[in-house]
Amino acid sequence: MKYAKRVLSLSLGLALCSAAISASAIDWWQLGNTKVGPQKTLQEFHQYFQEQFPKMSLAQYALGSYAFNKQAYQQYQEAMQFNPGDLTLAQGKKLWEAKFPDGKTYASCFSDGGKGVAAGFPYYDSKTHQVVTAAMRINACRSSNGLKPLKYGNSDLVALQTYFTSLSNGLPTNVKVEGAGAVAAFEEGKAYYFMHRGQLNFSCASCHVAYAGKYLRAQIISPLLGQSAHFPTYRSAWGAVNTLQKRFMGCDKKVGAAPQKLQSSEYRDLDYFMTYVSNGVKINVPGYRP
Template sequence: MQYNKSQLLLIYILIIPLSVKAAEMPSSVPLDIKNATTITSWKSSNTWSNYSNLRHTVKKPVSVIQPITSSIKANPANGKKLVANRKKGNCVACHILPDVSQPGNIGMNLSFIGAWNLPDQLLFNYIYDARIYNPNTVMPPWGAHNILTTDEIKDIVSYLKTLTIPVPLPQRRIPTNNVDNLDEFENPAMFELETGADLFIESCQKCHKNPEDKFAKWAVTMPKFEPRLNKIIGIEEFITRHAKATTNVKYLLQSEENLALTIYLRNLANGQKIAVDTSDTNTNLALKRGKTLTQRKIGQLNFACTDCHKKNSGKWIRGQYLKKLTNIIDHYPTYRSGKDAIWDINKRIQWCNLAARANDLPPDAAEYADIELYLTVESNGSELSVPGFGP
């Protein structure tokens, strides 16, 4: 069938907008867009405002070479302490060094660096600001970002110069999680299913009958773009805003009630494959922002998500195995045994901010939502299994 220009224009007007908005949150869904979704007095828990975070860029130019005019002869004993100090040098997080259990292997084996006869100026400046030599390095600018003093760097250089005997790479097995995350005797988060079901009956069932059918696939289509807020929202924020609008209850982000309802709704979709639609313009733009944010260097340590979970995935930071960015989202919220707490994905991103020594953002930050979208799309096709269990 042939169409004239007027008919084609009408088809474009009527059909294209429907497909463009197919992935967005329907405007008919009641949402509270005025009240806070978390504590109204939210304030970042950190004081690293002099460094970039996921919202603000603080320019920290690459240093120039610091001249070292004579051989460095400082305190190697203090240098040995600094390379293992988690708040200072912490070189063993990424490098193999002697007398250390579970060293990392992101960086080169430094256990015999003293036999390389490297110039003191090179050793000093590589620690002071490795970006001088490699703009894409994952090594923090220890001196330039005021983590180590000049004298402390000299102590580390003096220690490194004493190392001449290589230490072999420790043999490690890729960790496997043998815990059945859906067994309530093994995963404490499973007990929140009952709490979530009770909350659903109390607050949701009047409008949403047969949740096992109605929400059998909903969770694997989230998050979505919400035009009224001009941002992506995940299930956690949706619960907060929808519950407030419909029943006037407060299920604030990261509260026990919010986590329980999130676990319940995601659990209903367990076994379904993640299938987030990114066909509309706004979702696509958010997806690109999310990917960019995972590549952004932040904090005093100057880390990006991809430094650990792309460039060095499959390696170790001390005793922690670094996973890829894919297949992270399919088990959140998750019980973290090491923290004895249930975390949603935003809590996990906040914690990574702290690890990079960057100011974190409120749980409902648009930046976290964009990253959640990116991580979810990266996991498209993987099966949901909530709640998760991990270290």
């Protein structure tokens, strides 16, 4: 709980300073308390964003920053008609359906061929005591069928993740945090989200909670709620489809912090926390972002 300890002490101190604030209102720094548990965390985050943006429905959070500007939303609708990410989706479908040397396919590794399964990813595996992501499960499927795992970040693996996740399109995110190990991993992810780091001394929460919906230079900052629902996503800045963890790396670099490796325990726990908080937001993959 290395990150959790730091954030807990900060949270307790800030809580004392905010004692005079109305109990019905939630201030963003209070959301970093790592001792309230997953269920209350989910409730408080949803309440916080409802207080900040009372006219927004839960479904609109899947739009990210596009939900805050009508003109940008129109551009988004136009982009989604010819989303460049659909090329990656098609590539993923082709790979998904290709037969392994033993005659099986990726679908054989997942219940119902993978339909609706990604809505519950990532999840905590009590046997291996770690958070398991879609990329890990896809590579495990390859290994069990006689193929070598793909390197994390590999374009084929990203395409497979995109197609696998698209099999849950239209379904609400439904990640579970059950058991002591799962709660510990969730709290580590939460602590990482609120931990200040890098030369700019920013945390993820500094932007996507405290300044969600506000402009940073020419762009509106997207809220935490719903961010995971459109990943893997096509970003024009990348010129490609990539994953939520790839975005973590970019954010860490921007604040002057050394990024973690893809599928590191830190990023998997962070992924776990962020996706759980977005429970109820419907999946729409591949997304499209500037």
